[in-house]
Amino acid sequence: MSVLVRIAPSPTGLLHVGNIRTALMNWLFARRTGGKFMLRLDDTDRERSQQSYADAIERDLKWMGLTWDLFARQSDRFSRYAEALEDLKKKGRAYPCFETQEELALKRRSQLGRGLPPVYDRAALKLSPDEITTKQKSGLKPHWRFRLSDEKVSWSDHVQGNKEFPAGSLSDPVLVREDGMPLYTFSSVVDDADFAVTHVIRGEDHVANTAVQVEIWKALGAPVPHFAHLPLVILASGEELSKRLGSMSVAGLRDEMGVEALALASLLARSGTSDAIEAAENMQELAERFDFKKIGRAPPKFDEHELLRLNARVLHRMGFAEAKPRLEALGLKNVDEKFWGAVRPNLHRLNEAKDWWHITEEKISPQIEDSAFTAQAAGLLPPEPWDQTTWQAWTEKVKAATARKGKELFMPLRLALTARHDGPEMKTLLPLIGFSRARARLCGDAA
Numbered sequence: 019m020s021v022l023v024r025i026a027p028s029p030t031g032l033l034h035v036g037n038i039r040t041a042l043m044n045w046l047f048a049r050r051t052g053g054k055f056m057l058r059l060d061d062t063d064r065e066r067s068q069q070s071y072a073d074a075i076e077r078d079l080k081w082m083g084l085t086w087d088l089f090a091r092q093s094d095r096f097s098r099y100a101e102a103l104e105d106l107k108k109k110g111r112a113y114p115c116f117e118t119q120e121e122l123a124l125k126r127r128s129q130l131g132r133g134l135p136p137v138y139d140r141a142a143l144k145l146s147p148d149e150i151t152t153k154q155k156s157g158l159k160p161h162w163r164f165r166l167s168d169e170k171v172s173w174s175d176h177v178q179g180n181k182e183f184p185a186g187s188l189s190d191p192v193l194v195r196e197d198g199m200p201l202y203t204f205s206s207v208v209d210d211a212d213f214a215v216t217h218v219i220r221g222e223d224h225v226a227n228t229a230v231q232v233e234i235w236k237a238l239g240a241p242v243p244h245f246a247h248l249p250l251v252i253l254a255s256g257e258e259l260s261k262r263l264g265s266m267s268v269a270g271l272r273d274e275m276g277v278e279a280l281a282l283a284s285l286l287a288r289s290g291t292s293d294a295i296e297a298a299e300n301m302q303e304l305a306e307r308f309d310f311k312k313i314g315r316a317p318p319k320f321d322e323h324e325l326l327r328l329n330a331r332v333l334h335r336m337g338f339a340e341a342k343p344r345l346e347a348l349g350l351k352n353v354d355e356k357f358w359g360a361v362r363p364n365l366h367r368l369n370e371a372k373d374w375w376h377i378t379e380e381k382i383s384p385q386i387e388d389s390a391f392t393a394q395a396a397g398l399l400p401p402e403p404w405d406q407t408t409w410q411a412w413t414e415k416v417k418a419a420t421a422r423k424g425k426e427l428f429m430p431l432r433l434a435l436t437a438r439h440d441g442p443e444m445k446t447l448l449p450l451i452g453f454s455r456a457r458a459r460l461c462g463d464a465a
């Protein structure tokens with residue numbers, strides 16, 4: 019069997035860490051099995067769907083490396099949902115209902131008041147053909163419900179094991195609204211059936227949907243796919259993600275927090291699994307290690323500190339060829355491998371390289387406490403060319419001339435040369451700063 023999986027975001031907002039994790043797990047499974055990955059935009063809700071969100075979803079997925087082999091949008095497929103509804107009507111599995119939202123709410127309240135589950139009472143199934151015609155003639159438009167069978171629904175879930183919903187525990191779901199708009203429960207199955215999706219991998223908030231959807235697949239005469247329902251991501255604080263969705267968007271993590279795609283993918287692929295949370299070398303490595311058996315039932319934690327740790331690791335391993343265009347995009351012109359080699363071990367976020375570029379290439383105001391000392395050190399600077407041995411040779415001389423050592427010796431020099439207390443090793447920075455700038459800074463001049 020060749021695998022086809024899909025993610026089906028609604029373009030009504032930005033992707034957040036929860037839904038990109040679902041996308042990632044689908045993609046990894048597809049790569050692991052040599053299958054295909056599909057992006058489907060669930061954009062039937064025309065009021066809330068926006069092209070700008072659709073564009074952002076595509077951008078975020080591509081950024082993470084989650085390229086898709088197939089693409090569809092539900093708004094192109096309304097005629098298919100209408101056909102599928104006709105099919106279900108003919109099979110006696112779709113029936114018209116005329117209750118208003120208020121009437122339904124009232125029914126639910128009264129059931130709950132009597133200690134009963136708020137399951138739809140199928141009153142509309144009892145309408146005679148004449149009653150239906152009369153209602154329609156009076157201008158009432160029906161919504162359409164799917165008649166569930168009277169059997170229990172069960173499936174074997176790749177993450178949750180055996181799932182079972184007893185007969186009668188679920189409401190007949192609405193397939194199509196009064197205004198003709200198909201609802202997700204229905205359109206999703208029509209699509210999954212038409213495209214022959216083999217595995218539906220999604221959040222466990224969809225478990226009850228799955229129960230009714232299994233019956234819709236069967237009624238449409240389509241093979242029921244495999245399912246894997248993933249525990250939902252929570253924040254390290256234990257807070258539910260939904261509380262802070264705004265700040266947990268993929269775009270925000272990338273553009274404001276400076277997160278590397280591979281760091282985010284490593285965290286999301288591995289938290290909540292039996293694998294240790296380490297930065298992967300590449301997406302292929304994550305795919306090779308993907309296995310449903312490793313996914314636990316406990317919610318994966320999204321820990322920003324962990325993410326930054328992985329981010330640093332990814333940057334520390336990044337080759338110059340990969341870094342160069344990104345550094346150029348940050349405005350660093352003519353950046354070379356020496357610069358990258360010098361600053362890379364110190365980065366937690368790529369854009370911190372800008373600060374070091376500023377220090378090695380642009381004018382800064384040195385920080386000087388003892389100007390006699392730094393001026394004396396300036397006089398001892400050897401002539402260029404400089405390399406990684408220059409710092410040690412020079413500071414040995416300064417040490418001999420001033421009798422300073424350790425922090426007393428090094429910190430004033432670092433502060434004068436970089437105006438910062440910490441940073442990359444001075445032996446790599448000094449040659450980048452160069453003789454004339456170094457001398458000027460040691461003498462207290464902005465240079």
Ligand code: GLU
Pocket residue numbers: 025026027028060202206219220224
């Ligand atoms: N549009 C649905 C959602 O974003 C898709 C769920 C599914 O994967 O079936 O929740």
